Structure formats: structure tokens, C-alpha cells
Amino acid sequence: MFVENGGSPNYMEIELQIKMNPSLYLRDPEQSELGKNIIKHSIQLIHDNGFEAFTFKKLAESIGTTEAGVYRYFENKHKLLVYIISWYWCWIQFQLSYQTNNIEDPAIKLKKVITLLSTNVEDDITTGHVDEFQLHQILIAEGSKAYLTNHVGKDNNQQFFQPYKDLCNTIGEIILECNPKYKYPHSLASTIIEMAHLQNFFMNHLPTLTDFSKSKDEKEIIKYLEELVFNTIRI
Amino acid sequence: MFVENGGSPNYMEIELQIKMNPSLYLRDPEQSELGKNIIKHSIQLIHDNGFEAFTFKKLAESIGTTEAGVYRYFENKHKLLVYIISWYWCWIQFQLSYQTNNIEDPAIKLKKVITLLSTNVEDDITTGHVDEFQLHQILIAEGSKAYLTNHVGKDNNQQFFQPYKDLCNTIGEIILECNPKYKYPHSLASTIIEMAHLQNFFMNHLPTLTDFSKSKDEKEIIKYLEELVFNTIRI
DNA sequence: TTTCAAATAATAGTATTACTATCTTAAATA
DNA sequence: TATTTAAGATAGTAATACTATTATTTGAAA
Secondary structure: OEEEOOOOOOOOOOEEEOOOOHHHOOOOHHHOHHHHHHHHHHHHHHHHHOOOOOOHHHHHHHHOOOHHHHHOOOOOHHHHHHHHHHHHHHHHHHHHHHHHOOOOOHHHHHHHHHHHHHOOOOOOOOOOOOOHHHHHHHHHHHHHHHOOOOOHHHHHHOOOOHHHHHHHHHHHHHHHHHOOOOOOHHHHHHHHHHHHHHHHHHHHHOHHHOOOOOOOOHHHHHHHHHHHHHHHOOO | OEEEOOOOOOOOOOEEEOOOOHHHOOOOHHHOHHHHHHHHHHHHHHHHHOOOOOOHHHHHHHHOOOHHHHHOOOOOHHHHHHHHHHHHHHHHHHHHHHHHOOOOOHHHHHHHHHHHHHOOOOOOOOOOOOOHHHHHHHHHHHHHHHOOOOOHHHHHHOOOOHHHHHHHHHHHHHHHHHOOOOOOHHHHHHHHHHHHHHHHHHHHHOHHHOOOOOOOOHHHHHHHHHHHHHHHOOO
16 A cells, blocks of 8 residues: 555645555556546445445446446456455555554554544545545445355455455554453454444444444444453453 | 244154244245245255355255245245344244253353354254254354345344344343443343354454464354453453 | 557347246145 | 145246457557
């Protein structure tokens, strides 16, 4: 991942560009207008109707191109989903390093992590064609479908889940900074990530599975997770 | 849910029969040989190839009936998935009340819950056409697909997730017995349920997301969850 | 300036999926 | 015996998930 001037006509703007695993695409969607439109409209459509109802035909219609045009960029809709989800984890990783930069106290860093993962972000204007708000919603409802497949092993061998794993490692290291003797830093990291999303989904769709149904407030999820995490690592 | 003599020719046997939400099916699969075969072979096929690869045509071929025959029992494959998942949660609820019967100490009850959810059960012979071992594997890999849809609200209105919610409430009550002042009993219950499955999936398929990759032993997951749970409720 | 390669657009076609409909036969029940 | 009911057999449709072909446009190297 790197930050660069993306060749925008407004010379002083900085554009955040994320380098993705090339096995995920046939043609790099960042390198053309059609490609960027594929990403933009995919996010819109998956957000609006869910991944099951999402087809390349509808996507093509929404962009104003043909099905074959989309297939030149992505082999199938699963790889496209993994692409945008990976993109999101890279973006979160960048946000995390940005937001925890210069913070010494690992407990404060860990709180930042929990807040970052639980908060419905606002759209980041430095990434023109990606709506991070919608992307966060997609992660909540569709994130686990990236790996809950019978080809998870193959996908994993092709490093499709590297950004997720990297993030999990980063969080695991912060946990170990808090308590170097804690025995389950990776499992706790993946628990934080998944529960930040799942408790949000439950809060909004199956409220009796949570204790936040009255307020429907993300801040409650943050409090729950903070208690869970800091009590188990004993701070 | 009730236990009854299922009309077996071996008169002294007890058969566990679980009453399911009738909105899930068109014809009750428990009431015919074909119906029982649909359940049995669905579990086998979804276990072997995953839910995405599962079709009513393949199911019909595997049973030796026709596609139309299956459609007489279930409207679509999603409802069939929700059916077998609901069945599993009812069965777990029964196991839970059976195993915690006569136990006074709520902390021991809660440990039983964690172990029950994390352990790969053996096939229960009192449920002839259901293989609980395979069903547990299905829950791990496909369980969240029951509710991660864009029609979760409608499904919820039809009470499709009642057995899951009931289990969550039961576990929440045990948590409150341990600590009546704990503020998040339902969220902690759903966290235990989901993480018992997800950490198992990660352990076997994306091991760097956990700390159990060396042993690949369920007992490690149980230890992790026990620490997480009992530290957060402060026992 | 030409040329050549790459991207795109337009169109067509296939196998599979997710159903619906109908008609006949077999078995259970009244 | 008559009648409902389930099951079996067969057919058909719309949508999905692709693949293939050809023609057109564009942009960079020779």
C-alpha cells in the first residue's frame, strides 16, 4: 500500500491509492475509468441489494457497459467481493497506523482500534470512487462471505486474505504491548474485528441477540467490546 | 420441542423429535420417508460441498427423486438451510437443558455451555436421519448465511430465528446468574455462540487469525472463551 | 505519420440454476 | 369402493454465470 499523487488535474491534492493483490483481478480496475466505475457501482449495488442479488449483468447496466466488459476486469463476482473487502482492510490498516501514530500508551491504541472498527466511518474524499460508508456497511453484512466458502483454502493460498491477516497481526501486537503475557492475541484480535461488525448487524436486524436494541448506538458496542477486551487481558 | 415415542417398531426406543416452525416448509419433512431423506441428504451434500454448490437438482439425484419432489417440501434452498440450522439450535437447547439439569453452580453451567458449543459432537443415535457431527460442521461454515441476507427482516418477522434467540436468552440468563449486574448478557451470549464456531473455522482454514494453529485442538478454543467470558463478568 | 497493440463495445450463444406447471400413478383413508 | 393425497415423470421458462467472436476506438512506439 502506498500514498501517491494520483495524477489528478488538481495538482496539490493527495490521492490515496491502495495496491491490491493482482490475482484478484484480470485487469487492474484502478487503471481506467471503466475499472473505477466497476468498483464504484459494485459497492453501490451490493450495499443496496446485498451480494446474493448482485449480478454482473445488473452491474453492467448500472455502469452503461456490457457484461463482457465487466468480465474483462473480474473473473467472477466472488473475486470482486474479495477485492473490495481486501481494499477495505487495507484502508482500515492505513487509518489505524495514521490514527495511532505518535500514541505511546498501547491501551489508548487498543481503544482506537475498537472505535475505528465499530464506528460507521464517513466517506473519505481522498479515495474518489470508493464510498467508505457503504463499504463499512458491506463489511458488516457480507464480510464473512469472503472466506466462508468451500474454496477458502485455495483462496488463502493465493493470499486473498492477506490484508485481513495483516490487520489481525497489527492488532495482536498492540494487545501484546498491553500485556506481553496474554496467550491469545490473534484470536482476541479476530474476535474484536468480527464482533464489532456482528454486534452491529444484530443490533440493527436481530436486536434481541444484543443489549443495544433500545439505543441502537455504536457507542454501546464500543463499551461492550472495551470491557470484554480489557478485562480479559487484565488491565 | 418435545420428546416422544416416534412410532418405531422397536417399542422401547425413545426418539427425539423437534417441532419446527411450519413457515419454514411446505410439507413437514418429519412426516414421510421422502421428507426425512431430504433432510438427511441435504446435510450430507451441504457438508461435503458447501451451501453455494448445493442445488435441489443435485439433492434430488442423490435421493433418487425429482427436483419437483423436493420443491413440494421446501420453497427454496435458503429455507431448507434455515430449517436444518434451526433444527440444530433446538437440539443444542435440548442438550443444554439436559446437561445442566441438576447443576446448581451457574459458573459450571456456563462452562458446560462453552464446551457444548465448541465441541464437535458425536452423532446422536436418537435422531435417526440427522447426523449431528456434520450438522455442527455446517453450522461452523454456513451458520451465519441463515441471517446475513437482505431479507433478514422478513425472515425474522416470520420467527425463523426463534430457536437461536431462545438459546441466546437461555445463555444470557445463566450469565446473569453468575453476575446479576453484568450489563451485556445477550451480546456476550451471541459472542460465545458465534466465536465458538468462528474460531474453529479460523483454526482449521485461516490459522494465523488464531493462536490454536499448532494444536488445532478445540480444547484451546474452550480455554480462550472461558478466560474471555469469566474475566469480563468478573468471577 | 504510420503502425500496431491494447481496450472497449456489440452481439451471440451455452450450461446451469431456480423455479412452475401438468399429468399420471400409487398408496392410504373414509 | 370411491376419494383424497403423495409421489413420480416430464416439460418448460426466466435468469444467472459465464465464453467467444468481431468490429471499433485509442494511444503509444517505430
